[in-house]
Amino acid sequence: xxxxxxxxxxxxxxxxxxxxxxxxxDWDSVQEDLSEMHSIQxxxxxxxxxxxDGLDPFSEEEEED
Numbered sequence: 001x002x003x004x005x006x007x008x009x010x011x012x013x014x015x016x017x018x019x020x021x022x023x024x025x026d027w028d029s030v031q032e033d034l035s036e037m038h039s040i041q042x043x044x045x046x047x048x049x050x051x052x053d054g055l056d057p058f059s060e061e062e063e064e065d
Contacts, residue, residue, distance in 0.1 A: 005051055012044045 003011070015037045022030045022037070 003047065005048060008044050008048045008051070012041055012048075015040045015044070 019034060019037045019041075022033050
């Protein structure tokens with residue numbers, strides 16, 4: 001599935017909003033939810049960077065340094 005920068009930003013913002021809501025709960029019961037939301041944010045950041053750099057974020061090929 002491919003996303004535009006605007007769509008990725010919306011996904012990131014939705015994850016951030018969910019984190020903000022969940023943080024008000026009991027820490028022991030929300031750790032797994034927070035972990036999932038942070039994982040989504042990290043993936044979205046990597047995908048946005050690839051799009052901005054003009055790379056295909058969905059390619060399975062490794063980048064050469």
